[in-house]
Amino acid sequence: MFEFLKKDILILSRNRTELAILITMPFILIAILGFALRGIWSTESEAIDMTVGIVSDDHEQEGLTAFYQEVDKLELPQEEKQSLKAVASKTAPFTLLRDMLGTDEVSDMVTTVEMTESEAKQALEDEEIAAIVTLPANFTYKSLLKMYIDQGKGSAIQLTVEEKGSIEASIIENLINSFTENLNFESAISNVTKGQYQDSAQPMEQLGGTTTVLANETTITAMQYYTIGMAVMFALYVASMIASEAYVEKKQHVFDRIILSGKSSFAYLTSKLISTTSIVMIQLFILFVLSSIIFQTFNQTSLVFWLGMLLISFLLATCIGAFGSLLTAITLRINSYHINNVFSGGITSIFAFLGGSFFPITQLPSMIQVIGEWTPNGAALAAYVEWMQGSAFTDIISTLIKLIGIAVIVFMISMVVFPKRRSLS
Amino acid sequence: MLETELLQKKFKDQLAVDGINFYMEKGESIGLLGPNGAGKSTTISMISSLIKPTTGDIRLNGKSVVKNPQLIREVLGVVPQEIALYEELSAYENLKFFGRIYKLRGKELEKKIHSVLNLVGLQERQKDLVKNYSGGMQRRINIAVALLHEPEILIMDEPTVGIDPQSRSYILDMVRQLNEERGMTVLYTSHYMEEVEKLCDRIYIMDHGKIIASGTKEELKSVLSNEETILVDMNPISKELMQTLEEDDEIIQVNEIDKGMKLIVPKGSNKLTSIFHQTEAFGVQVTNVNVQVPTLEDVFLHLTGRTLRD
Ligand SMILES: Nc1ncnc2c1ncn2[C@@H]1O[C@H](COP(=O)(O)OP(=O)(O)OP(=O)(O)O)[C@@H](O)[C@H]1O
Numbered sequence: 214m215f216e217f218l219k220k221d222i223l224i225l226s227r228n229r230t231e232l233a234i235l236i237t238m239p240f241i242l243i244a245i246l247g248f249a250l251r252g253i254w255s256t257e258s259e260a261i262d263m264t265v266g267i268v269s270d271d272h273e274q275e276g277l278t279a280f281y282q283e284v285d286k287l288e289l290p291q292e293e294k295q296s297l298k299a300v301a302s303k304t305a306p307f308t309l310l311r312d313m314l315g316t317d318e319v320s321d322m323v324t325t326v327e328m329t330e331s332e333a334k335q336a337l338e339d340e341e342i343a344a345i346v347t348l349p350a351n352f353t354y355k356s357l358l359k360m361y362i363d364q365g366k367g368s369a370i371q372l373t374v375e376e377k378g379s380i381e382a383s384i385i386e387n388l389i390n391s392f393t394e395n396l397n398f399e400s401a402i403s404n405v406t407k408g409q410y411q412d413s414a415q416p417m418e419q420l421g422g423t424t425t426v427l428a429n430e431t432t433i434t435a436m437q438y439y440t441i442g443m444a445v446m447f448a449l450y451v452a453s454m455i456a457s458e459a460y461v462e463k464k465q466h467v468f469d470r471i472i473l474s475g476k477s478s479f480a481y482l483t484s485k486l487i488s489t490t491s492i493v494m495i496q497l498f499i500l501f502v503l504s505s506i507i508f509q510t511f512n513q514t515s516l517v518f519w520l521g522m523l524l525i526s527f528l529l530a531t532c533i534g535a536f537g538s539l540l541t542a543i544t545l546r547i548n549s550y551h552i553n554n555v556f557s558g559g560i561t562s563i564f565a566f567l568g569g570s571f572f573p574i575t576q577l578p579s580m581i582q583v584i585g586e587w588t589p590n591g592a593a594l595a596a597y598v599e600w601m602q603g604s605a606f607t608d609i610i611s612t613l614i615k616l617i618g619i620a621v622i623v624f625m626i627s628m629v630v631f632p633k634r635r636s637l638s
Numbered sequence: 639m640l641e642t643e644l645l646q647k648k649f650k651d652q653l654a655v656d657g658i659n660f661y662m663e664k665g666e667s668i669g670l671l672g673p674n675g676a677g678k679s680t681t682i683s684m685i686s687s688l689i690k691p692t693t694g695d696i697r698l699n700g701k702s703v704v705k706n707p708q709l710i711r712e713v714l715g716v717v718p719q720e721i722a723l724y725e726e727l728s729a730y731e732n733l734k735f736f737g738r739i740y741k742l743r744g745k746e747l748e749k750k751i752h753s754v755l756n757l758v759g760l761q762e763r764q765k766d767l768v769k770n771y772s773g774g775m776q777r778r779i780n781i782a783v784a785l786l787h788e789p790e791i792l793i794m795d796e797p798t799v800g801i802d803p804q805s806r807s808y809i810l811d812m813v814r815q816l817n818e819e820r821g822m823t824v825l826y827t828s829h830y831m832e833e834v835e836k837l838c839d840r841i842y843i844m845d846h847g848k849i850i851a852s853g854t855k856e857e858l859k860s861v862l863s864n865e866e867t868i869l870v871d872m873n874p875i876s877k878e879l880m881q882t883l884e885e886d887d888e889i890i891q892v893n894e895i896d897k898g899m900k901l902i903v904p905k906g907s908n909k910l911t912s913i914f915h916q917t918e919a920f921g922v923q924v925t926n927v928n929v930q931v932p933t934l935e936d937v938f939l940h941l942t943g944r945t946l947r948d
């Protein structure tokens with residue numbers, strides 16, 4: 214079998230047009246779509262780009278000073294007081310909130326403007342902003358007291374939204390909720406470790422960590438999405454290329470030579486499956502690596518992450534391999550390469566559209582979504598996206614099984630369609 | 639060693655091969671001769687197990703090949719009429735691929751590639767892509783591939799079609815060498831009489847799907863032993879003259895050829911005088927006259943009333 218693969222790769226590598234279709238074109242499209250749609254793109258499926266007004270009745274510096282005075286009243290060794298103050302100054306809640314809103318993942322969706330209360334109300338009415346985040350008076354002071362000394366009731370951030378339940382509203386609500394939860398978590402830990410304030414730098418890092426996980430759950434970048442979208446779309450072309458090569462082999466009688474060598478036509482069909490699968494794997498590898506190097510698309514270094522990517526890629530490649538042998542079977546059956554033009558010219562684009570290569574299919578009617586999820590590229594895209602969002606392996610298993618199912622069914626059809634020449638004996 | 643029995647192939651309602659009986663002994667070199675569309679390639683495809691006969695049987699050493707194609711595939715090397723190679727691969731890469739599908743590996747494969755490249759004289763150009771080869775070189779590699787696994791039987795379907803005389807005589811010498819020195823059994827298809835005449839022990843002549851004559855070339859020519867051929871170059875070529883000559887009972891056949899006409903007459907009939915009479919009567923100038931012993935070309939003409947290549 215290896216000789217078939219080697220031959221197919223050699224032939225493909227000498228065809229500039231095909232190389233361009235497999236590597237250059239998707240790469241250019243990744244660059245164009247990834248950059249052009251950056252910012253107006255998110256997994257929330259509609260382009261989220263909202264402005265949030267921040268109204269602060271709090272004075273951070275004064276709050277800190279007041280907190281320091283409370284610390285001084287405590288009966289603690291002097292150095293502990295100092296370190297508590299230092300930690301508090303670093304974890305002042307307003308600063309943390311600003312940091313959180315300023316991370317890349319959040320600022321892609323949310324722009325913040327600090328304004329006065331009346332300005333904010335007007336802006337909300339005029340729909341210039343989607344929500345008002347109000348920090349009440351003494352927010353810093355009260356929060357710090359609650360967090361580090363467990364005094365008072367803390368302070369609540371107030372959220373005013375224009376339309377309860379809208380995507381914008383729930384996003385900002387989510388953000389603020391998880392932020393305050395983290396603050397409470399922070400305070401819980403600082404209580405547990407009371408007296409060891411040096412260590413409270415630890416929970417602060419955890420706070421940051423939690424924020425990152427939150428961002429991962431909701432956001433993958435446009436660049437990531439289109440790297441996957443274009444890769445799975447252009448991978449489909451390998452199937453028709455390999456089948457067209459089969460037509461040439463038939464027409465130029467090399468196919469006869471292969472049969473005369475004693476190879477069964479089933480072995481020939483399998484060689485097409487293997488070649489298509491392997492070439493798709495190589496193609497995906499090149500695209501992902503290129504995109505990572507040039508656009509820093511995937512900067513994950515975890516082995517598990519890449520193993521997952523490898524598994525999804527392999528199943529997608531096998532699926533397309535099955536399509537490769539189906540197209541080969543049809544090509545040889547009807548003795549014409551037209552089916553390959555139909556596939557590469559039409560079916561591939563339809564698959565790409567339905568499978569979400571151009572935009573997420575959650576925007577399409579649900580009937581079409583269901584079909585889209587059953588295209589090899591659509592299923593793979595869904596699995597990739599979930600995996601990249603940090604989903605557990607068990608969450609993508611059903612999609613992976615779908616890919617295996619498609620591959621098995623399509624390959625079996627190809628065996629039925631394949632002309633039953635006497636050479637099968 | 640190899641024989642066919644009433645071999646027949648029907649494509650829809652066209653009878654491409656119509657009941658062929660033919661045999662080949664080990665070490666023989668057999669010619670299969672016939673004009674375009676005679677059914678030569680179809681016969682070869684059936685023998686080499688690529689297509690199934692409509693009726694009839696093919697036997698290798700007494701065993702039916704139709705039922706068990708693997709039998710013949712093991713001993714067969716086929717040079718197809720078309721260039722059956724990967725154009726985008728070099729000669730070496732082609733040989734390597736086909737060698738490997740014949741289960742040749744490693745040193746043995748390299749040795750065989752080296753040896754067939756030597757045989758077809760393309761050692762130096764082996765790294766070039768096949769598509770950059772001349773027609774003659776492509777033909778030679780086309781043959782080399784069929785020889786790689788050292789087949790017992792070599793079937794060649796018009797291996798010299800459309801190439802320069804140099805490559806052609808190179809190929810002919812090579813085939814003769816394979817047959818004589820290595821004892822390879824050869825079935826050679828052509829519509830060039832001279833090739834078959836030079837190369838083959840026995841000859842089958844095919845037309846319209848049937849074998850119309852067979853035997854050694856002497857046997858075939860003896861069909862014409864009572865006849866001789868007269869070639870007359872004339873100016874202008876007069877159809878009326880040829881028609882008149884055809885009405886002469888003593889002239890067997892009249893055919894128009896390049897510069898004049900070709901007449902087949904009974905041996906010793908001394909028709910020259912009366913032919914000259916007629917040319918004079920028609921005001922035709924005779925520029926050259928040639929009386930020939932028959933060639934296989936003439937045999938074919940005699941049998942079918944047509945030339946091999948028209
Ligand atoms: N696959 C096919 N389907 C239909 N008709 C065919 C097929 N193959 C051959 N024929 C017909 O059978 C006849 C014999 O063809 P064949 O190729 O055997 O002739 P040939 O003697 O090899 O001619 P040539 O010297 O031109 O190669 C032709 O009339 C051809 O049109």
Ligand SMILES: [Mg+2]
Pocket residue numbers: 678679680719795796
């Ligand atoms: Mg032919």
